[in-house]
Amino acid sequence: MYYNLSLLFTYFFLYAIIGWSCEVVYCSIPQKKFINRGFLNGPYCPIYGVGAIIIVMFLAPFIGFAPILFLMGVLITSTLEYVTSWGMEKLFHAKWWDYSAHKFNINGRICLLNSILFGVMSLVLMYGIHPFVQSIIQSFSSFWLIVIATSAGVFFIGDVIESTRETLDLNKKLGSVYEATTELKNSLKEKGINTAHDLIAKVVDLKDGRLADAKDSAHTVVMNLTNRIQENKRFSNYTHRRILNAFPNMAHRDHQESLEVYKALLVKSKKKLKSDDFDTISDGQ
Known part of the structure; x- marks a missing residue:
């Protein structure tokens, strides 16, 4: 059996x-x-x-x-x-x-x-x-086949559990994006950010460094928003980026706009990590 x-x-x-x-x-x-x-x-x-x-x-x-x-x-x-x-x-x-x-x-x-x-x-x-x-x-002998199947099964089940946890965490993260943008909705509107598309554009500007002036009030609001959402969780960022990269056409039933905003934030986060790593290497030299 x-x-x-x-x-x-x-x-x-x-x-x-x-x-x-x-x-x-x-x-x-x-x-x-x-x-x-x-x-x-x-x-x-x-x-x-x-x-x-x-x-x-x-x-x-x-x-x-x-x-x-x-x-x-x-x-x-x-x-x-x-x-x-x-x-x-x-x-x-x-x-x-x-x-x-x-x-x-x-x-x-x-x-x-x-x-x-x-x-x-x-x-x-x-x-x-x-x-x-x-x-x-x-x-393969029956012994080695059982060994191979058992080892692969343990690894596979562990992966299923971890990947499910990561995906459920992604849903929670989208919920936090929605909550953060809703809470800062009035502040964002005051800065001319009325839609998810406007917010994404601002995030892209941050990524490209075109809003580097600390006096830019829109820059400050968006930075506060991104800091609240990211929470310095590199591991979650990596796994979420992998999921969204594997399924680029994913559409969320409840938080589609939040998903688009989070995608932009993940791109920004990835660019920032690369920049930080480069600065660390430069400082070391």
């Missing part, structure tokens, strides 16, 4: 890594920078692992019928992606990806282009990747 579970989890883990690798390549090349895709910190996307396991288990009888395998692959993966999008939105109050700009999409959760690509990947999985992976897995 435990051996069978170990075997199943090993397949899941490997395909989650392969899926993550494909996502990273697919998203990093257009952006010309490395993007750590996925909800978790580690190099794996569970949705690919789950999808691969379902396809391998249920589509094996259709291995001799490529068109049917393709269509079933499209149906299974599209359903999984839709359910995952819906579930994460309900759990974290945010829409993590949005295909509304693509033709033939359903509620922005799935689109025809991605579904077709997933169908093609299902064929590649069944005719190419899985036979190869299966031959590698079968070369």
Whole structure:
């Protein structure tokens, strides 16, 4: 029993890594920078692992019928992606990806282009990747397979717990952004900052150093706001930046404007950290 579970989890883990690798390549090349895709910190996307396991288990009888395998692959993966999008939105109050700009999409959760690509990947999985992976897995003894699966499982569960905590913390941070901007709403309006767009523009000005004059009252108000929000938590800033970088089209159900403001603040924070590090090196020399 435990051996069978170990075997199943090993397949899941490997395909989650392969899926993550494909996502990273697919998203990093257009952006010309490395993007750590996925909800978790580690190099794996569970949705690919789950999808691969379902396809391998249920589509094996259709291995001799490529068109049917393709269509079933499209149906299974599209359903999984839709359910995952819906579930994460309900759990974290945010829409993590949005295909509304693509033709033939359903509620922005799935689109025809991605579904077709997933169908093609299902064929590649069944005719190419899985036979190869299966031959590698079968070369391990039951003892080592259990050791590998157990070690990977402990690491994976720890990552799920920590990533969930980080995401819930992001929701709390957006709430604090909303509270801070609401509390300083009158002061911001007095300085000509009436919308989230105006506030973001001011934050960008701070980042670029164009409001360096301490006598600028708008500068003072925005600096007070950023100091309240940031609270000198570098770790939270890094993890939140990773999440938002992995899902640049995330839309928050309750605090979308606060999300946009926080993105600008994170960019400012990152630039400031780099500047501080450079100053430290210069002083050391």
